[in-house]
Amino acid sequence: MLLNSAELVAYRLDEPFRQPLRDIVLTPGQEALERLRSGDHGAREEVAGDPVLRAGVLRAARYDRRDGDLPLLRFLLECENAERSEWYEERWLAAALVASHGLDGDVPLLRSATTGQITDTAEAVEWAGRAVAAESEFTWIELAHRQGRVEQARVALIRLLDDTGPDADRLRKLSRALEEIGDHAQAARAQFCLLWLQDTARERASEAYVLARLERRKGDLLAAGRALERARAAVGADSTAPDATVREWHRRRLGQLITEQHLELTLAAIEAGDAELARTTMAHSRLLLRTIAKESAKELSPLSTRAKWAVAGLRASGA
Template structure:
């Protein structure tokens, strides 16, 4: 369904002219300086431009996002009508308005700014504003309500309305004051459940017992907000973590640290089991807890790794929050191999192979040894293949072959017996996977070329590695054999 106000602006030149000047919403300039898309994958349509080269976008068919030509972007309103209300009644030339002002003060600031605007460039401002408001049928809300609507929209830019440069995949900036820390988002349910448990709400205890993800949040919340009377609920949480024996070892360790810090004799058997025998008495429990806390920043929530909150967001199903946090981190990461590797793996885990490949590409450029270059190039090939860029995957495998001299060229460095080791199997496996992907995509030239490299690799790697890949290699060979003969 087309937005009513947008349809009026597109079909009424008189109203479109008023919106364009002086309110800088020009539907005839609905294009952006570069190709962009939303990180969430929601639809994005340019609908107007401003005088400074910025663009207004319609997101998901309803909300309005503004992107400047300087790389900033924020949600403006939940509809085109609300966006025009804001632009017309809180105009760009009024720079001294803020949420701290009441209705009377806001009105005074806008009147003063309007006086200057009339003198400098738009003497008939009042008539233009009245005609546009009337023509579009805009309501007359209190200014404080309108400003609150605008700020509320801006605070909701993340995670669903984050704008990316489609070529470089970097995110447009959003003022820090409008960004809620991820830790507060993911700790919210745990903090709420913890307070309910402290109040004696049996339902909260049952929920924590049944839900390992909620329990993880409660444990995190309890770690950074400790109370003298928490031991019974901490013991309860540790008992359920120990009984569950989930893959999330960190939660069990965290619960054990919290219980051990009390140094109670009755908890020693539980702690001995939870810590695999590291705790054997109450005095040792306290010492062990202190040592563990020293390794893990203790009670300082600010010092906790951002990856902790990203992992918890992922487990809670907040994939867009996790994605945005990782993209922002990647944008801010320089030549730091360890951080890039962690970002690449984390982005792959949430299924964003394009951003993972961006991190991996930068990581590959930092490798010092031929072995590491070959290994990381194989990871890049996998990511490029999974994001659908088969040509880029082929280039990555070319770099892997070059690193070890697998294509007959002089290797980048010494990797003794690489073909007999796991590296040979890894390189070969990625060639076979790319062959199958190329056949499926209809890229016959890439499929045949990659299969030729695969055959040479299969002839050179160790027998055990070749045997382990036999099923995959058979599939790839039959897939290529089924292609039509190349043109003479």
């Protein structure tokens, strides 16, 4: 079947999204791995200084193992061990790849990289066999995001969301990942479904204030207000009777986080020109500030002061 010009343009625009994301994000690592294997000194410097490229190299090495790779695997592990970044999965993967060779001389490095979990060669080989879990779709999405392929990561996340049923853990992961890349509308969609799956008052309160944050960032302030209403109901702040899971909620961080979202919504409503929502939300904020622990209220003091002055400005302007 021949495509007309408009269809051909659309196909070409969509082409990067037709190729499996795993293949796309592995390509830079595979190319760098081949350069490392060839002894390219420039590649060693580039990989040592670029943790994102190094992450791709490690995953490429995992799926293309060669007998002569041990020296460069040690090099990669030394880089990860020295940097100790938040991406500990790469350090764990590098350690597992080195440990799988089972050489006594690697034990000191492995012991350091695994914070003492490996103490001898036999243990190293056994640990390597169970240390690295199979990558999931989120592995490649996360790597795409780190590589700057934000739109491809976003499309992949939305496709996962479209195919996800009532799976709370998966919805939570999708919500957080979509929020991280800045797609608050899709994150709110995942979060809304997640909220309906919660059984306890604490779970409902925790997911409701997150939904409020996402709706506010999406720009739907009324929906954010409804989410906060659900959070208040969950903890009993609206004179409802919550279950035992939220006992002492006001003394814990949960109370501070719910209050914080009320104050943020108050300021957003004022900025949007919704005086009624701002006043209503600020009234709830004042009650919450009197209810939560003094330490929590103190931490929120700069934000609450801004909100109070902003609402006072409404009265001064006659709004």
